[in-house]
Amino acid sequence: MRRLEQIYEGKAKRVYRTDDPQLYVVEYKDDATAFNGLKKGQIADKGIYNNRISSVVFQLLSKHGIKTHFVKQLSDREMLVKSLRIIPLEVVARNIAAGSLAKRVGLEEGTPMSQTVLEFYYKRDDLGDPLVNDYHIRALNLATPQQLEALARMALDTNRTLTDFLRRCGLLLVDFKLEFGLHGDEILLGDEISPDTCRLWDTTTQEKLDKDRFRRDLGGVEQAYQEVWRRVSEAK
Ligand code: UDP
Numbered sequence: 001m002r003r004l005e006q007i008y009e010g011k012a013k014r015v016y017r018t019d020d021p022q023l024y025v026v027e028y029k030d031d032a033t034a035f036n037g038l039k040k041g042q043i044a045d046k047g048i049y050n051n052r053i054s055s056v057v058f059q060l061l062s063k064h065g066i067k068t069h070f071v072k073q074l075s076d077r078e079m080l081v082k083s084l085r086i087i088p089l090e091v092v093a094r095n096i097a098a099g100s101l102a103k104r105v106g107l108e109e110g111t112p113m114s115q116t117v118l119e120f121y122y123k124r125d126d127l128g129d130p131l132v133n134d135y136h137i138r139a140l141n142l143a144t145p146q147q148l149e150a151l152a153r154m155a156l157d158t159n160r161t162l163t164d165f166l167r168r169c170g171l172l173l174v175d176f177k178l179e180f181g182l183h184g185d186e187i188l189l190g191d192e193i194s195p196d197t198c199r200l201w202d203t204t205t206q207e208k209l210d211k212d213r214f215r216r217d218l219g220g221v222e223q224a225y226q227e228v229w230r231r232v233s234e235a236k
Pocket of ligand 1: 035092098099101175176177196197198199211
């Protein structure tokens with residue numbers, strides 16, 4: 001397998017074609033953005049930790065029957081994945097109120113939800129990724145009803161598996177964002193699952209060990225990513 005030209009550069013990753021049309025290489029960068037790109041920075045070695053953490057999480061999920069794009073970790077910053085046509089939705093699952101949900105419905109950050117909340121956001125940077133419901137998704141043809149059902153089921157399965165695993169790491173899975181894509185007609189979980197895309201709080205102290213340290217200028221950003229990797233690598 002040979003890495004060929006770059007086909008996409010996002011905020012935190014680059015995607016390359018390979019000589020196999022079924023496979024892409026994803027390269028994880030240290031760049032960090034927040035607030036729809038308004039805040040920009042770098043987190044030293046974030047790409048290395050996110051690649052490692054995502055690799056462990058994708059392997060855990062596939063062991064639990066959740067289909068992902070992950071094939072294997074290639075190097076410190078590179079992951080081999082199945083090629084996807086991304087479904088233009090961000091699927092957010094929430095167990096504890098935080099961030100935009102806490103603001104929108106007037107809950108204090110840290111309030112446990114009585115059941116997991118799923119949300120869908122339309123992936124459109126120019127619109128600031130607006131929140132959409134089932135009706136919008138169908139009317140805009142963003143996903144078919146069957147696909148939407150599969151996304152919800154896969155997100156809830158991921159939540160269950162990941163919550164249990166992270167509990168063993170002394171981490172609370174507050175909320176997280178997933179992206180999915182089509183590989184042929186199969187829906188696979190794509191993107192990454194890392195402290196960039198999850199809120200992770202220490203179970204006993206509630207200390208934030210995720211990208212909120214960067215978003216909210218809390219300091220100790222690099223240390224938080226490193227600490228999550230330390231715990232994940234010990235529990236895997
Ligand atoms: N999230 C993400 N990318 C986004 C928006 C949100 O990975 O573009 C994650 C975020 O890290 C958190 C969850 O989705 O774990 C819910 O985020 P929220 O809606 O609270 O938005 P925020 O306040 O983080 O912008």
